[in-house]
Amino acid sequence: MYSRAYKTLVSLPPLVWVGTFLLLPYALVFAHSLWAVREGVMVHDWNLDNYKALLTNPLYAVVLFRTMHIAASVTLCAILLGYPLAYYLAFHAGARKELLYQLVIVPLWVSYLVRGYAWKTILGSDGVLNGFLQYLHLTREPVGYFLYSPFAVVLMLTHIYTPFVFLPIYAALEHVPRPLLEASQDLGASSVQTFWRVILPLSMPGLLAGATFAFVLSLGDFLAPLLVGGPSGTMIANVVQSLFGAAFDWPLGAAISVGILVITISLLCLGEFLEKRWAFQ
Amino acid sequence: MTRSSTVRRAPLLALYATFVFAFIYLPIVVLVVYSFNRDGVGGFPPRHFTLGWYTVLFADSSIWNSVLNSLIVAAASVALSLGLGLLAALALDRAGFPGKSLFRRLVLLPLILPGIITGLSLLMFAVFSGLHPSLATVFLGHATALISVATTELFAGLQKLDRAQEEASLDLGATPWQTFWRITLPNLKLSLIAAGLLIFTLSMDEIAVTFFLIGRDNTLPLEIWARLRRGITPEINAISTLIFVSSVALLVIWYHLRARSLGARSPEFLEQLGETS
Numbered sequence: 001m002y003s004r005a006y007k008t009l010v011s012l013p014p015l016v017w018v019g020t021f022l023l024l025p026y027a028l029v030f031a032h033s034l035w036a037v038r039e040g041v042m043v044h045d046w047n048l049d050n051y052k053a054l055l056t057n058p059l060y061a062v063v064l065f066r067t068m069h070i071a072a073s074v075t076l077c078a079i080l081l082g083y084p085l086a087y088y089l090a091f092h093a094g095a096r097k098e099l100l101y102q103l104v105i106v107p108l109w110v111s112y113l114v115r116g117y118a119w120k121t122i123l124g125s126d127g128v129l130n131g132f133l134q135y136l137h138l139t140r141e142p143v144g145y146f147l148y149s150p151f152a153v154v155l156m157l158t159h160i161y162t163p164f165v166f167l168p169i170y171a172a173l174e175h176v177p178r179p180l181l182e183a184s185q186d187l188g189a190s191s192v193q194t195f196w197r198v199i200l201p202l203s204m205p206g207l208l209a210g211a212t213f214a215f216v217l218s219l220g221d222f223l224a225p226l227l228v229g230g231p232s233g234t235m236i237a238n239v240v241q242s243l244f245g246a247a248f249d250w251p252l253g254a255a256i257s258v259g260i261l262v263i264t265i266s267l268l269c270l271g272e273f274l275e276k277r278w279a280f281q
Numbered sequence: 282m283t284r285s286s287t288v289r290r291a292p293l294l295a296l297y298a299t300f301v302f303a304f305i306y307l308p309i310v311v312l313v314v315y316s317f318n319r320d321g322v323g324g325f326p327p328r329h330f331t332l333g334w335y336t337v338l339f340a341d342s343s344i345w346n347s348v349l350n351s352l353i354v355a356a357a358s359v360a361l362s363l364g365l366g367l368l369a370a371l372a373l374d375r376a377g378f379p380g381k382s383l384f385r386r387l388v389l390l391p392l393i394l395p396g397i398i399t400g401l402s403l404l405m406f407a408v409f410s411g412l413h414p415s416l417a418t419v420f421l422g423h424a425t426a427l428i429s430v431a432t433t434e435l436f437a438g439l440q441k442l443d444r445a446q447e448e449a450s451l452d453l454g455a456t457p458w459q460t461f462w463r464i465t466l467p468n469l470k471l472s473l474i475a476a477g478l479l480i481f482t483l484s485m486d487e488i489a490v491t492f493f494l495i496g497r498d499n500t501l502p503l504e505i506w507a508r509l510r511r512g513i514t515p516e517i518n519a520i521s522t523l524i525f526v527s528s529v530a531l532l533v534i535w536y537h538l539r540a541r542s543l544g545a546r547s548p549e550f551l552e553q554l555g556e557t558s
Contacts, residue, residue, distance in 0.1 A: 025406040084301070128311050223489060241397065
């Protein structure tokens with residue numbers, strides 16, 4: 001129905017643009033990771049030294065491990081908050097369902113920076129939380145370790161990603177065929193059994209999608225550690241960012257980025273694979 | 282039996298849901314409340330209501346310059362990413378070309394990849410092609426990254442479009458060009474507006490990509506970011522409150538538009554996150 005000219009006209013501009021400003025830049029990251037810096041100047045001297053440094057210097061493994069740990073904590077907390085919320089909305093909220101759903105969506109539109117900044121003002125040593133604790137006479141001195149800790153990073157990222165985890169879980173729960181639940185109950189299953197044997201397995205693809213998303217985006221975050229993390233909350237993307245700034249070693253930074261990219265894409269593929277397996281059951 | 286009578290009460294779960302909502306909204310409430318607190322951010326309870334921080338904010342020209350910069354970048358990004366996203370959506374919907382499925386995944390990458398990777402890859406590209414970091418490179422970054430959002434939203438719109446209308450138009454002698462302007466585009470109006478609002482909001486808020494591409498002129502988030510390094514003042518609460526209010530205003534417009542035709546729903550790209558990776 002559409003002519004050849006029409007098809008060419010619509011495909012060509014986005015293809016060229018995406019090729020130039022997306023594919024080529026990603027390829028440049030890969031190219032940089034194979035170059036080197038000698039005497040403060042970047043040279044196009046193809047080698048694998050950056051990758052060797054990553055694999056042999058334990059410092060990178062330590063930061064990567066901490067990053068994974070933070071990302072896993074965020075994912076777990078976001079599921080623990082998001083799943084029951086989605087469950088409540090899908091099965092028990094009744095007439096208020098639509099309103100409550102919109103209330104979960106609103107924060108998604110509110111600036112990442114605004115929300116991060118809010119946590120900074122709450123957790124700081126002259127912050128709102130310390131003021132509150134002293135007001136209740138629970139503490140006398142300001143507590144210093146709320147802010148600038150891995151805990152603060154996990155808290156802030158959990159706050160950001162809980163709505164993202166909620167969404168696919170809620171969508172999955174809404175699609176659980178209601179007659180199945182009645183059948184389960186008619187056949188004598190308790191509501192706990194119905195949850196574990198019927199609802200949870202059917203919502204697994206949504207859970208996996210949300211979890212993958214929260215994990216992957218936490219893994220590559222460098223703003224939360226800068227904002228509320230402090231030195232003990234430094235994550236892998238902060239290493240990249242400092243290599244592109246003061247430390248000036250683009251090739252090494254690029255090699256770490258390729259590492260992040262590989263981990264991210266593998267996780268997305270794994271998530272997709274698992275979702276498909278669950279969907280077929 | 283009606284649906285509502287099958288809703289069983291679950292007081293514990295309701296309590297937990299309330300707790301989650303409190304967690305989601307508490308920081309925003311604190312932020313807004315302390316923007317009116319004379320004695321600054323922190324301390325409890327907030328005392329002495331004042332509008333003073335807003336007065337300071339309105340007199341602060343570097344903030345408003347950065348707002349202007351952000352508005353320019355966001356408006357330009359909306360125009361470019363909507364244009365290219367529309368073409369990309371049409372191409373994915375209607376054209377077959379080699380590497381189509383690769384292209385689909387590639388367009389969506391900036392949504393799923395950490396912003397730092399998209400940001401520094403474009404920084405490398407800028408250096409490689411001799412561009413100096415400036416608002417122009419920031420625009421390039423935003424527009425390119427947000428084609429993903431435009432493409433998903435508009436592709437979803439095209440899938441719902443009634444093909445028969447286009448066929449009828451062509452059968453009745455309209456040229457493909459006329460059909461595009463008179464049938465395809467008007468049918469996509471809602472998706473275009475919705476995607477535009479979304480791209481505008483995301484661009485106004487973007488930091489990770491901007492961080493690497495910014496020159497001398499700051500965007501609003503980067504201006505706030507720079508100030509945070511120097512310490513926090515309720516002036517930042519005041520501007521953050523205004524950002525919050527404008528985001529919610531845009532969201533209300535979005536719902537209003539969406540509710541009129543489709544029933545209020547979340548943005549398409551969020552729904553597809555799980556499926557398109």
